[in-house]
Amino acid sequence: MASIGIKDVAAAAGVSVATVSRALNGHPSVSAAARERVLAAVETLGYRPNAVARSLRTDQTRTLGLVISDVMNPYFTELARSVEEEARALGYSVIIGNADERPDLQDHHVTTLLDRRIDGLLVSPTDGGSPGMLAAARAGTPMVFVDRWIPGVDVPVVRSDGRTAVRDLVAHLHGLGHRRLAIIAGPAATTTGRERVDAFREALGAYGLPLPDAYIGQGDFQAESGRRVTEGFLDLPEPPDVIFAADNLMALGALDAVRARGLRVPEDIALAAFDDIRWFVHTDPPVTAIAQPTGDLGRAAVRALVDRIEGRPGESVTLPARLVVRRSCGEATTPRQSPSPSPVRRSTP
Amino acid sequence: MASIGIKDVAAAAGVSVATVSRALNGHPSVSAAARERVLAAVETLGYRPNAVARSLRTDQTRTLGLVISDVMNPYFTELARSVEEEARALGYSVIIGNADERPDLQDHHVTTLLDRRIDGLLVSPTDGGSPGMLAAARAGTPMVFVDRWIPGVDVPVVRSDGRTAVRDLVAHLHGLGHRRLAIIAGPAATTTGRERVDAFREALGAYGLPLPDAYIGQGDFQAESGRRVTEGFLDLPEPPDVIFAADNLMALGALDAVRARGLRVPEDIALAAFDDIRWFVHTDPPVTAIAQPTGDLGRAAVRALVDRIEGRPGESVTLPARLVVRRSCGEATTPRQSPSPSPVRRSTP
């Protein structure tokens, strides 16, 4: 049962384990003859180096940890995919931890990852800074924040800025005649939770529109909260004209709630979402959304992290998000006036 | 920079490293006094055992590998989530490898995972048996297949049986008057790719309906192939009445293609899918689908794998899938006759 090790290879090749190791690691000072015999032995024995032993010795695992807020959220799923791709291209593996928007789970994963001595950590923090995360940052583990970040912690952050897109969205909504605009916010403990509300409020302000407290629903970026908040909006004496969900899952929940009441989008109430996903093209109606350059974010985050790991600077990156207009907020009667260059993504031929 | 190790704790507690190790691992023969001092030292130093060193010594990583066919597929995403949950409950971590439906990538992940000496491997094979996978099975790594499996390899398989649900679906379609039924199949190299076609053909046979080759489109479980195949169907002199997509992503592609032609579902062509996802409730129209007990599959798979790892038998499990009727195949004019007990999932109040 004992799988074959470097000693077996050395014996088979008639060299020392040192030579085997050198041959396998591309060390220059190995004779061609020795190298050949080693490779042959490796081949016939089917030898695979034990990565655990190697890591212990070299103090590096060639592994990145990625702690995301919620795997079930297509946005993070896509982020994870691009992270893994870029990491693989750079010679790293990635271990994903799913926090499910729970700080305790996030901490569990950060701790586990650190125990495994990953070379670097990519995090999209679920809250303002759980103890484990802060400890990781302090301990000097190379780290970078993606999408969400923690103010005051000195770590590069790779994210997208939705301010302009939100402004475009509000212009679009205003142009359609909507005046009572509500938002389903993410957790106030997250940067994206706060920023999207701020951007929305600011954009409304430019039109002299208020954002009353009653029109700010507190969600947690998951579908159920979107449903609950939407019901609250619908129960208001004066319900909003539009609901802007701060992520795609809460938009899904909103859709559930609207449908449950037998109401229609956009006739009875309009809907828009932060984070664009493929299904939004086929929902009833297609949902107007703000699209992040998700793949680019994932790749940039990996590059920044690997830079840090390998001793280079590793800088923060901010990429713009953009508005994708569909039908969920109503149709412009005048020749479709998009408020700014906002091409419809994945347009159908 | 050198993080603190067991020696530091031993020094601080005034005991040997052996005692520290025993205290931390709950070994019975440690005096209460020693244990206390160790725990105190651990606390003040913020010591965390190096999992790499421990793994090398104990020859176990308390880690499971999960190689899934495609992370971007919500079905696998949900599977991954339930796998991680159950694993965590049993004291294991899981490392996910995304094969993206590519056998070479699958092999890459299997190899990497094995190099890391994971304790067991959960795989949903992308093809009929890539060399790395077969090697893993042969090498005696505890392994179980989920969802898809490889015939002839002696490994427990945890999956769902859709035969009955497919029969229910065909009954439903037949009842609606559809006679020309087509399928977008998954890769013939996968069991689910083959089984779903077989089940469909068999169910059609019960109604004396044929499944001509022209009505079997070869897809690869990803959206783009669903689009391509659907276009082919639509170009046929006699296009089908119904398209049954063997997974949710190909259904998405089909929706793209139908929409691009300006056709409507179900008026112009009906659509059904294998694998139910939340968005299907809100698509235009809501999509009739076959739902797998995904969470149960994930949990059962982990239990089977951990059983194997810990020396217990570890048995195969097959769970039934079920039909969820929505509007994408047309509305029954007679009082909605569901073909069998097929409650609509997540019904809206």
Place this chain on the structure above:
DNA sequence: CTGAAAGCGCTTACAG
């Protein structure tokens, strides 16, 4: 109950 010592499978100065 406790410690000294061996050893897990590698890599890498150090000599030669």
Place this chain on the structure above:
DNA sequence: CTGAAAGCGCTTACAG
């Protein structure tokens, strides 16, 4: 170019 040896940070028989 090559090998003997030390050592990465733990765990665990073996003595006491």
